[in-house]
Amino acid sequence: MKIGELSRRTGVPTRMLRYYEEQDLLHPARADNGYRAYGDSAVQCVQQIRGLLDSGLTTEIIRAILPFLSGPGDIHLHPECVTPETTALLRGEIDRIQRRIDCLARNRDALRTYLAAVRPDSPASPARPEGP
Known part of the structure; x- marks a missing residue:
């Protein structure tokens, strides 16, 4: 899906989605024409980022823990990764x-x-x- 569709599905403005990418929180693929291409899993990822930001966490903290989260309450982190x-x-x-x-x-x-x-x-x- 393109960035506009992700924005519609999550309620997050496209400008914020670009910011998440700049902060290394989102990693869209790029089409031949340079457009961002997001998989369906990006919807849950953006919702999780929003929830973490809304709880007061910084993008730095989110960047550090996001790879180990698969959903609210689901943490997949091996001690040697920390x-x-x-x-x-x-x-x-x-x-x-x-x-x-x-x-x-x-x-x-x-x-x-x-x-x-x-x-x-x-x-x-x-x-x-x-x-x-």
Whole structure:
């Protein structure tokens, strides 16, 4: 399929698909006329890239892990494939995500406190159990 069809099937603009190619996330074949040619598997790949980007991962992280993903929750990675650089990159990303979670939790708690102070008769969002 051509880039326009991939865009229609995934809802991702052609400009973004070209960007994914520049970032070495997509690898279309080229027809004799130079047009990009994508296989049907590109639809799932683009959807996976979108999901990973939407979750806050960088293209650098995605490039490192994408070859080992076949779908949400399906990771096919042999320990010997993980270089020390990739390990450091992933650990740094885990730390960045945890800092963001901590910041979001502080903001949530501050908003609950504020709401309880200005509307004592209206309970803030119900308390939810803390994560692990």
